[in-house]
Amino acid sequence: MTRTPLADVACSIARATDLFSDAWTALIMRDVLTGIGRFDELARDLGISRKVLTARLSRLVEEGVLARERYQERPPRERYIATEKGRELYPVLLALMNWGDRWYAGETGPPARIHHLTCDRDTTMVAACAHCGERLTADNTTQLPGPGGRTGPGTEVIGPLIASRAAQQTPDANASNNPPSGPRPPGR
Amino acid sequence: MTRTPLADVACSIARATDLFSDAWTALIMRDVLTGIGRFDELARDLGISRKVLTARLSRLVEEGVLARERYQERPPRERYIATEKGRELYPVLLALMNWGDRWYAGETGPPARIHHLTCDRDTTMVAACAHCGERLTADNTTQLPGPGGRTGPGTEVIGPLIASRAAQQTPDANASNNPPSGPRPPGR
DNA sequence: CTGATAAGTTCCCTTAAGGAACTCGATGCG
DNA sequence: CGCATCGAGTTCCTTAAGGGAACTTATCAG
Numbered sequence: 001m002t003r004t005p006l007a008d009v010a011c012s013i014a015r016a017t018d019l020f021s022d023a024w025t026a027l028i029m030r031d032v033l034t035g036i037g038r039f040d041e042l043a044r045d046l047g048i049s050r051k052v053l054t055a056r057l058s059r060l061v062e063e064g065v066l067a068r069e070r071y072q073e074r075p076p077r078e079r080y081i082a083t084e085k086g087r088e089l090y091p092v093l094l095a096l097m098n099w100g101d102r103w104y105a106g107e108t109g110p111p112a113r114i115h116h117l118t119c120d121r122d123t124t125m126v127a128a129c130a131h132c133g134e135r136l137t138a139d140n141t142t143q144l145p146g147p148g149g150r151t152g153p154g155t156e157v158i159g160p161l162i163a164s165r166a167a168q169q170t171p172d173a174n175a176s177n178n179p180p181s182g183p184r185p186p187g188r
Numbered sequence: 189m190t191r192t193p194l195a196d197v198a199c200s201i202a203r204a205t206d207l208f209s210d211a212w213t214a215l216i217m218r219d220v221l222t223g224i225g226r227f228d229e230l231a232r233d234l235g236i237s238r239k240v241l242t243a244r245l246s247r248l249v250e251e252g253v254l255a256r257e258r259y260q261e262r263p264p265r266e267r268y269i270a271t272e273k274g275r276e277l278y279p280v281l282l283a284l285m286n287w288g289d290r291w292y293a294g295e296t297g298p299p300a301r302i303h304h305l306t307c308d309r310d311t312t313m314v315a316a317c318a319h320c321g322e323r324l325t326a327d328n329t330t331q332l333p334g335p336g337g338r339t340g341p342g343t344e345v346i347g348p349l350i351a352s353r354a355a356q357q358t359p360d361a362n363a364s365n366n367p368p369s370g371p372r373p374p375g376r
Numbered sequence: 377c378t379g380a381t382a383a384g385t386t387c388c389c390t391t392a393a394g395g396a397a398c399t400c401g402a403t404g405c406g
Numbered sequence: 407c408g409c410a411t412c413g414a415g416t417t418c419c420t421t422a423a424g425g426g427a428a429c430t431t432a433t434c435a436g
Contacts, residue, residue, distance in 0.1 A: 002394060002421070004235060006211055010299040012288025013218050013281055014211075020284065021211035023194055023202075027342070030201050033326045036345055039383050045345035047192060049425050054384060075433040077382065082326070085291055090326040091315035092283040093201055096208065099280060100200025103273055109335030111198040111343070112350060118328050119320040127279035128316035132307040138221045138270070138278040140306050147297030154215070155299070157224055157233035162300060190390070190425060227414050237394050242415060263402040265413065 009154030019063055020089065024048055024056050026096065029082070029089050032066060037079035065089070094125035197342030207251055208277065212236055212244050214284065217270070217277050220254060225267035253277070282313035 006018035020026065027046055031037075036045055039057070043050050057080060060066040065086040071079050082089075094114065101110040101124070116123045127136045134140075143162045151159035194206035208214065215234055219225075224233055227245070231238050245268060248254040253274040259267050270277075282302065289298040289312070304311045315324045322328075331350045339347035 003423080004394075006215075007292075011215075011218070012285045012292065012298055012300070013214055014288075015292040016284040016288035017211040017214040020287075021209050021214055023191075023205040023209035026201055026205040026209055027194075027199075030199070031346055034331055034346055035349065040381080041345050043383090045343065047341045047344070049427095050384070051386085051426090052424060055423090075382075087326045088287055088290065091313070091324070092280065092287060094315055094324060095280040095283040096204040097200045099208075099276055100202075100204035102276065104195075104200065104203040105336055110200055111334050111337040112200070113332050113334045114324070115330045115332050116317045116319065116322075116324060116328065117330060118322055119317060121317075121319045122332070123324070123329075124318045125279070125324055126316045126318045127282055128314045128321070129304045129307060129309075130312045130314045131304065131309045133314075133316070133321060134304075134306055136279070136282060136302070136304060136311070136313055138275045140304065141311075142303045142305060143222050144301050144303050144310070146299050146301045148293055149299040153235045155233065156235065157229050158219055158222055161223065191392085192425075228412080231414090237396095238415070239395090239417085240393060243392090263413080 004153075006154060010148060010150045010152055010159070011155055014154050016092075019059070019065070020092065022056065024052060025060065026093065028053075028056055028060065029065070029086065030093055032080055032082050033087065033090060033093070037081055039078070039080075042080075060086070091125065095127065098125050194342060198336060198338045198340055198347070199343055202342050204280075207247070207253070208280065210244065212240060213248065214281065216241075216244055216248065217253070217274065218281055220268055220270050221275065221278060221281070225269055227266070227268075230268075248274070279313065283315065286313050 006014040009015065009018075020029075024046065027048075028042060031042055031045055036042060039053070042048070042057075043053050046053070048056075057066065057068075061068055061080070063085075064083055066080045067083050068078050069081050071077055097112075097114070105111075113122045114124065115121070128134065129136050142165060144166045145159070145163050149155070149159060149163070194202040197203065197206075208217075212234065215236075216230060219230055219233055224230060227241070230236070230245075231241050234241070236244075245254065245256075249256055249268075251273075252271055254268045255271050256266050257269050259265055285300075285302070293299075301310045302312065303309070316322065317324050330353060332354045333347070333351050337343075337347060337351070
């Protein structure tokens with residue numbers, strides 16, 4: 001099938017989906033972050049083909065999203081746990097869950113709820129601005145080129161488009177307000 | 189290939205990924221929400237097979253995520269625009285983008301940045317608790333069963349697991365704090 | 377010794393993704 | 407008037423990824 005590789009596209013969504021967009025990958029992460037880490041449990045919970053599960057788990061370990069850990073020596077037993085990189089996928093899952101709850105829960109209501117231990121309430125995720133805390137929506141934000149942007153496969157049209165937006169801003173409007181991002185690990 | 193259908197699983201992540209987990213679907217939504225709506229533009233920007241693009245767009249229109257709109261009569265020309273349901277996928281894209289920025293941006297930095305028009309700053313998304321505004325992480329939250337929860341394919345193991353957690357809470361700990369969710373549209 | 381459990385592998389078959397060419401209606405242009 | 411062009415798909419062929427089910431290997435319980 002030679003699926004188009006997306007890891008090299010100059011777009012973080014493309015890079016993230018290249019690994020993550022697989023339906024199984026999302027559900028595997030859901031399970032692992034919820035505490036289901038054994039191969040057989042995952043296979044049984046998801047009803048996934050064992051062959052595909054093997055492939056997904058290998059990929060996730062290669063990418064450093066999961067780690068394979070021996071949790072018992074005799075008999076030797078392994079389990080998969082999320083690394084920091086894996087745990088940071090949680091907002092993606094929360095965002096997906098929220099959307100699914102809102103548009104597909106139907107009459108019976110959502111299948112699960114999230115309990116925030118810190119404030120001891122059932123809650124939902126809000127996409128908040130890291131600066132002002134207000135809600136971020138497609139309407140109150142715009143996309144501008146970043147330092148790693150370029151035009152190429154996957155950004156053939158969108159690259160020039162957002163570049164033209166930047167040109168319409170006052171020249172150094174953003175000279176001194178970089179986005180607050182955590183320490184960035186070395187990319188691959 | 190008979191891909192396992194995930195729409196019927198009692199899990200909002202499964203339901204959401206069933207539609208959304210396709211890599212192309214995410215990138216199509218990125219483009220449409222950024223203002224790229226024409227068939228040829230999408231095909232060219234993404235480098236996607238036109239056949240697959242047709243299939244994805246049809247699916248997205250069927251699901252009510254996109255709408256096909258005639259933007260010019262003579263000659264007749266159509267374009268795709270996001271519905272409310274589609275615009276609400278934005279947090280999912282932001283979460284994916286964030287994660288991709290953090291783990292795959294490398295030396296050159298992220299390919300794009302998000303400008304928050306309301307506070308006029310470049311920003312990133314934070315997954316915030318709808319109640320207290322604090323950051324939600326895999327570590328400070330727990331999953332509990334919701335009204336629509338059940339054990340079945342896709343939740344064979346995880347269903348009973350989170351149900352057992354609920355049993356360990358004080359009986360009516362959450363009797364009066366339902367999650368704040370917007371008006372829920374009728375499911376399908 | 378038999379059976380069960382965990383964690384994968386192997387094999388075959390179907391189907392979806394890629395790629396490239398082709399269609400079809402409506403202009404635009406010389 | 408005739409030809410090229412553009413937008414928006416459709417068709418055809420090949421390849422490879424997913425599903426299903428059986429098989430393997432290692433370890434322990436009874």
